[in-house]
Amino acid sequence: MTERIRADPSQLLPMDSDTGGLGYRGFIVRAEDTGMADDWKRLGLPSMVRLGGAFQPEAAESSRFLLHTAESARLDLKDPGPVLAQAEATIIDSRNVQGLVTICYPNAQTSDTDFSFWNGASYQPYNNCYNFASNYRTNTFAQPGRAAGSMYTSIDCSAVGSAAVRDGWLTACRSDANYNVCLVIWPGYDYHWYRLCLNNHWCHKPGGTAARNYDNSGLLITNPETCNRGGYTIFCGYYNGFGLVVS
Structure with missing residues (x-):
């Protein structure tokens, strides 16, 4: 400071x-x-x-x-x-309100191979993809909008994305380099978030399972839009959300 x-x-x-x-x-x-x-x-x-x-x-x-x-x-x-x-x-x-550009978090990145912060037995089951995308371990299985007092009400890009925005996530940044997370949807079933890590690799933590840097084909994720995402067939878009307080 x-x-x-x-x-x-x-x-x-x-x-x-x-x-x-x-x-x-x-x-x-x-x-x-x-x-x-x-x-x-x-x-x-x-x-x-x-x-x-x-x-x-x-x-x-x-x-x-x-x-x-x-x-x-x-x-x-x-x-x-x-x-x-x-x-x-x-x-x-x-x-x-003064016509200035919306600010964003800097594109702070963490390791694309060391997930020890997330994969310990005492906290891995209690943190999910939203925790991982926010880089904030709460042990509460964080949900979009809960910190803001207004969670999503349906599983689609608009509802889940808007809930994340209520938590403070942004969709307009100074440059594309600041977009460091993205949202995908398994239609009517589930949402999932990915986060950009070092070496231009995208990483994620599916539910209470281990955080990782590979997709459903076991390949390193260099592009979340084209990687094998399984049932998460809808790509919603990018956000800036690193380091937010979620619950």
């Missing part, structure tokens, strides 16, 4: 600034450790500042970064999902 602030200190606001009244008003950021406090002092910043808010679109990307890298357990909320989803929507809207 300090690197983002150092690059553009103007995205910060004083604690007493007007950020739009009720609703999402940005984050309060405090420099607590010695190194961070020293950096802020050199930048001429106070120890506590406000970042983001509906009237500060230039801070949208840093706000979104902070939103999805913060530890949810530190939020004093019984169920942070709906609150996070609302904050996400407001951050996006603060850019969109």
Whole structure:
């Protein structure tokens, strides 16, 4: 976070600034450790500042970064999902309403061969393709829309895709390189997500089974649109969803 602030200190606001009244008003950021406090002092910043808010679109990307890298357990909320989803929507809207391009997560990629984070006996059965696509292990068998309080109601591209968008996934990014997950449908039966990993290989985790980098033919997945997907015959499209909070 300090690197983002150092690059553009103007995205910060004083604690007493007007950020739009009720609703999402940005984050309060405090420099607590010695190194961070020293950096802020050199930048001429106070120890506590406000970042983001509906009237500060230039801070949208840093706000979104902070939103999805913060530890949810530190939020004093019984169920942070709906609150996070609302904050996400407001951050996006603060850019969109001013005619600016929609921001996206950077195309952060993980190993296309090491799936130890997903395939341990204590969590493999409890995380699915949506968890894997989000790169967020919840042990809840995450479902599109549940974090936002509004799950999908049918198995089709529109319903499942819209539910993911409610969770904060995006369909418009700065460049195609930011589209790092895709949705496919087994008509009337099931949905499935793939995620782009290193070396231009797409990986996935079918339900509670092991995460992998190969398709139904045992071949490395270089193109999810043309690989052997079994019964998932409908290709819905690409999204940007890496690192989202899902439930």
